Amino acid sequence: MITRVNRHLIGLLALAATAVACARGEMLSYTLGIDVNCPTGLGE
């Protein structure tokens, strides 16, 4: 049987789970434009 306290606890846990899921940003990828004066070591 779910008591009133347990219901509150379940609610808090659900809220915490949502917060964790939302913590991830959605910057998918970056393209860096780099000018170089010499080999960069990026793999030329």
Next chain:
Amino acid sequence: MPIREGLARLEGVESISPRPNVAEATCELRTKDGRLLDPEVLSKHIYEIRVGARLRGLEAAVTGSLDKQGQDFVLRVAGTNAVLRLAALGPKVQKDMARKTPMPSTRSEDKAYTKLLAKWKGKPLSVQITGPLIRIEGKGLTLEVRQFALKR
């Protein structure tokens, strides 16, 4: 220190593409947990690697919600509190190495910002936007719209 090692030392960097795109003088980078990179911080970091490299520009592919804030259209980055002001495309990050100039934008890229705004019907719209990420004094981070795709 090679620039790859230097970039990998930047806090929050998850991976760097194995090979650069030599034709466009670019490389790809991903951050841990999709974190937001500040172009000024990245530029300073690359300068401080001291291998004669300079950040010409930074382009980002971002998913979020198109919204209006005052007179500006903005992208509320999904999963964060970050808000990026949106603008029309300026010079591209990709470089035409033969001409030593920014790669010219296509007709479709030139119209992308206007086309995106035409989708606005007064309520937030889920969208993925790709374009140069720049910091404008007094206006904060601005994402220029080069391409977009509406999300469901």
